[in-house]
Amino acid sequence: MPKIDFKGITKSFGPTTVIRRFNASVEDGEFLVLLGPSGCGKSTLLRMIAGLTDISGGELLFDGALANDWTPKQRGVAFVFQSYALYPHMTVRANIAFPLVMDRFRKWHHIPFVNMVQRWKVMRQPEVADAVERIAEQLELTPLLDRRPASLSGGQRQRVALGRSLVRDPSLYLLDEPLSNLDAKLRTQMRSEITTLHQKVKRTFVYVTHDQVEAMTMATRIVVMNQGYIQQIGTPDEIYDTPANTFVARFVGAPPMNLLPVKVAGQTLHAEGDSHWQHDGGAPKGATSAIFGIRPEKLRLTAPGAGRLPARVAVIERLGAETVLGCRLGAEAADVSGISTEDLVFVRTPGHPGFAHGEACGLDYDAGDVVWFDKSSGQNVAATPVVSTPEPAFEG
Amino acid sequence: MSTPTISRQRLTALVPYAFVAVPLAYLGVFMFWPLLRQMWMSLTDTRLMNPTKGDFIGLENYRHLLADPQFYTSLHVTVVYTLLTVIFGVGLGTISALAINRPFPGRTIVRAVLLFGWAVPNVAATLIWLWIYNGPSGVANELTEWLGLGRVQWLTSIDMALPSIMIVTVWQVAPFVMLVMLAALQSVPDEVREAARVDGADALNVFRNVTLPYILPTMQLVSLLVAVWSIRRFEIIYLLTGGGPIGSTSTLVVQIRLTAFEDYDLGLASAYGAVGLVLALLVALVHFIFERRRARVMSK
Ligand SMILES: Nc1ncnc2c1ncn2[C@@H]1O[C@H](COP(=O)(O)OP(=O)(O)OP(=O)(O)O)[C@@H](O)[C@H]1O
Ligand SMILES: [Mg+2]
Numbered sequence: 001m002p003k004i005d006f007k008g009i010t011k012s013f014g015p016t017t018v019i020r021r022f023n024a025s026v027e028d029g030e031f032l033v034l035l036g037p038s039g040c041g042k043s044t045l046l047r048m049i050a051g052l053t054d055i056s057g058g059e060l061l062f063d064g065a066l067a068n069d070w071t072p073k074q075r076g077v078a079f080v081f082q083s084y085a086l087y088p089h090m091t092v093r094a095n096i097a098f099p100l101v102m103d104r105f106r107k108w109h110h111i112p113f114v115n116m117v118q119r120w121k122v123m124r125q126p127e128v129a130d131a132v133e134r135i136a137e138q139l140e141l142t143p144l145l146d147r148r149p150a151s152l153s154g155g156q157r158q159r160v161a162l163g164r165s166l167v168r169d170p171s172l173y174l175l176d177e178p179l180s181n182l183d184a185k186l187r188t189q190m191r192s193e194i195t196t197l198h199q200k201v202k203r204t205f206v207y208v209t210h211d212q213v214e215a216m217t218m219a220t221r222i223v224v225m226n227q228g229y230i231q232q233i234g235t236p237d238e239i240y241d242t243p244a245n246t247f248v249a250r251f252v253g254a255p256p257m258n259l260l261p262v263k264v265a266g267q268t269l270h271a272e273g274d275s276h277w278q279h280d281g282g283a284p285k286g287a288t289s290a291i292f293g294i295r296p297e298k299l300r301l302t303a304p305g306a307g308r309l310p311a312r313v314a315v316i317e318r319l320g321a322e323t324v325l326g327c328r329l330g331a332e333a334a335d336v337s338g339i340s341t342e343d344l345v346f347v348r349t350p351g352h353p354g355f356a357h358g359e360a361c362g363l364d365y366d367a368g369d370v371v372w373f374d375k376s377s378g379q380n381v382a383a384t385p386v387v388s389t390p391e392p393a394f395e396g
Numbered sequence: 397m398s399t400p401t402i403s404r405q406r407l408t409a410l411v412p413y414a415f416v417a418v419p420l421a422y423l424g425v426f427m428f429w430p431l432l433r434q435m436w437m438s439l440t441d442t443r444l445m446n447p448t449k450g451d452f453i454g455l456e457n458y459r460h461l462l463a464d465p466q467f468y469t470s471l472h473v474t475v476v477y478t479l480l481t482v483i484f485g486v487g488l489g490t491i492s493a494l495a496i497n498r499p500f501p502g503r504t505i506v507r508a509v510l511l512f513g514w515a516v517p518n519v520a521a522t523l524i525w526l527w528i529y530n531g532p533s534g535v536a537n538e539l540t541e542w543l544g545l546g547r548v549q550w551l552t553s554i555d556m557a558l559p560s561i562m563i564v565t566v567w568q569v570a571p572f573v574m575l576v577m578l579a580a581l582q583s584v585p586d587e588v589r590e591a592a593r594v595d596g597a598d599a600l601n602v603f604r605n606v607t608l609p610y611i612l613p614t615m616q617l618v619s620l621l622v623a624v625w626s627i628r629r630f631e632i633i634y635l636l637t638g639g640g641p642i643g644s645t646s647t648l649v650v651q652i653r654l655t656a657f658e659d660y661d662l663g664l665a666s667a668y669g670a671v672g673l674v675l676a677l678l679v680a681l682v683h684f685i686f687e688r689r690r691a692r693v694m695s696k
Binding site: 050052071072077078079081082083085086087088089092098099102103110115146147148150151164166293386 | 410426507585587588590592593594595596597598600604605606610693694695696
């Protein structure tokens with residue numbers, strides 16, 4: 001079972017560079033999620049692992065062996081495509097059996113008719129037939145085995161695609177946004193099914209998504225990417241609690257982390273506008289300006305006048321078990337009629353907080369929950385950066 | 397409900413018929429009517445000298461046809477010519493499409509050159525080939541002599557005349573097939589081909605299991621077209637050999653011309669035409685049976 005190492009992997013299409021100096025390693029049995037916005041190079045990276053796209057520079061190592069020029073077959077990977085890529089002319093059974101049939105294919109089977117007879121024989125070999133039946137049962141596809149992909153629903157096709165990749169028992173699974181075409185309910189269901197599967201087969205998974213919920217719930221480790229650069233590598237908790245920079249802070253979490261550019265004057269923080277508050281915890285040493293980051297659920301709603309930050313409720317979103325409030329900072333009757341949510345501070349609070357739109361309120365937090373970012377580079381000040389980006393990631 | 401509403405509803409119901417009526421009228425005037433006339437004529441003894449005055453003679457023309465050895469020769473020549481031009485035309489066209497479907501330097505130029513045969517008008521192309529095949533001075537003979545095969549009587553020997561005509565036909569048809577198959581190849585999703593590669597298929601298996609099933613319907617359709625064209629082809633054969641030598645290249649269509657304009661027997665010529673029509677319909681029938689079967693299998 002391979003350990004995969006990326007050593008300065010680079011990919012360019014003509015003059016445009018899509019992946020830049022990608023360094024990482026995937027341990028055996030890991031569920032690694034590649035997370036990033038659309039177009040950041042996730043699929044490209046996955047295709048390079050599979051051998052479907054050639055590598056422009058750097059080294060890809062499978063268990064220490066240089067694998068840059070291996071064919072997809074030599075790498076022994078399973079790939080689940082974003083579009084499923086089922087064989088439309090074959091039944092579900094033949095689709096799932098196809099990798100096994102190809103494994104048992106010999107050069108001389110290319111002779112016409114021999115080829116048909118051999119296919120027929122291989123499909124009837126007990127080890128092939130049983131493997132297909134077993135996978136089908138596992139994925140609840142048994143009643144569909146003699147249907148063709150065109151007559152299946154999206155979720156069923158998805159499961160066939162998974163089945164086809166499972167049947168050969170590869171050591172490495174590559175999945176490219178396999179759930180993106182499913183509806184919300186099915187997506188949740190398949191999410192836990194894939195997680196269960198990973199625990200059961202104990203193989204390495206590399207899973208591409210731009211959905212941070214998928215990443216947070218499924219991954220053992222997450223690689224956050226943006227514009228071909230790694231932004232952060234870490235466990236879901238590390239990514240969530242100590243984002244390496246403002247890009248990660250914004251990208252992971254819904255609503256995202258509140259990021260406030262502030263001026264530091266001793267124990268007082270001055271935000272844009274004229275709101276300021278007492279901050280008794282530590283601030284970045286020596287800096288006069290920084291970015292103050294705090295997760296919405298770490299903020300507490302208080303009565304007006306109490307709490308460190310005076311604010312006013314501008315947006316209320318009831319989600320059932322919890323409520324998200326967008327507040328505008330400032331003690332004065334700040335304008336809360338604007339539509340822009342740009343400068344709102346979001347608060348996530350359980351149940352119904354009992355504040356109405358436009359009402360004044362206060363916000364409070366524990367100083368230990370604050371994450372500080374450098375004003376110009378956007379890097380987390382406390383955490384040592386794991387980052388390859390030379391550009392400032394903070395754009396707001 | 398008031399009466400005007402009902403009549404408007406009726407009118408709306410009639411609209412589809414109006415749309416169908418236009419092409420139907422067109423087909424009626426230009427196809428079904430002449431076809432019926434021809435069918436009728438094949439049951440008369442109409443002569444070219446007196447085309448409006450033919451008497452009904454029942455199946456006499458067909459009886460004559462079945463007793464004439466030239467009819468069987470023509471039928472045989474037509475079937476062989478059609479079958480082989482379909483196999484080689486579609487085969488060669490598809491292979492060139494596959495070869496040219498991947499990026500390589502000079503691809504656009506190669507494509508243009510390969511299309512040449514199809515772009516040249518039939519008659520002009522045939523005249524070029526007449527010159528190529530020309531007995532003592534033709535390029536074809538120079539080539540065979542250079543290869544040490546000696547001179548070949550391309551168009552004047554019974555054995556070589558039909559193959560020579562088929563070479564010209566394939567030369568004309570293959571580029572068209574290539575063009576159509578290129579379009580069909582564009583419809584094969586890259587990801588499905590890549591999936592097959594990941595599943596361990598070699599190039600030939602990717603072709604057999606992915607590419608071929610995708611392009612097969614188009615291949616069948618283009619085969620139908622080429623077959624019907626071959627059954628109906630006239631200029632190439634008439635200009636190259638005129639049906640000879642000794643009727644060895646005389647297809648049904650060439651035979652129609654001979655019977656109608658040299659023997660003046662329009663009735664018998666119509667009977668030949670009817671047989672050609674049946675042949676074309678048979679080909680179309682085979683095609684539709686394949687289509688129906690595929691539709692049934694794929695929707696399961
Ligand atoms: N064959 C190609 N030629 C040129 N540019 C390409 C090619 N394939 C991908 N790209 C570019 O590479 C970048 C990354 O593409 P990629 O498909 O890896 O994105 P992604 O992260 O998977 O996005 P998504 O979430 O939308 O699938 C994009 O800007 C894309 O335009
Ligand atoms: Mg992608």
